[in-house]
Amino acid sequence: MSRHLGHLxxxxxxxxxxxxxxxxxxxxxxxxxxxxxDYGGYGVQIFFVISGFLITSILLAQKEKVALPKGKLIGxxxxxxxxxxFPVYYVVLIVLFAL
Numbered sequence: 001m002s003r004h005l006g007h008l009x010x011x012x013x014x015x016x017x018x019x020x021x022x023x024x025x026x027x028x029x030x031x032x033x034x035x036x037x038d039y040g041g042y043g044v045q046i047f048f049v050i051s052g053f054l055i056t057s058i059l060l061a062q063k064e065k066v067a068l069p070k071g072k073l074i075g076x077x078x079x080x081x082x083x084x085x086f087p088v089y090y091v092v093l094i095v096l097f098a099l
Contacts, residue, residue, distance in 0.1 A: 005057050011050055018046035 025040025055077075062073055 011054070014046065015050055018043040018050070021046075 021037075021043030022040045025037050025043070028037050059073065059077060062077065066073070068076070
């Protein structure tokens with residue numbers, strides 16, 4: 001039996017650390033710093049693991065709530081995510097194009 005985990009603040013902290021790892025890695029490459037920080041790839045991997053964990057927990061919680069076949073469950077999940085992300089994506093594109 002799975003349950004929706006809700007908001008996990010510790011994952012936010014881990015996500016912030018992963019993002020900082022990537023940003024620091026890119027920044028030090030851009031400024032040709034003598035100090036090498038080659039852990040940006042690990043930050044990306046941490047992000048993927050967190051995303052997979054959260055997506056799986058959401059899908060398992062939905063599966064318990066709604067009696068849909070697996071294909072329709074995943075399809076509805078993708079549609080919900082697209083409706084949530086595409087408006088922001090298009091706003092950013094419009095702003096960048098205007099600039």
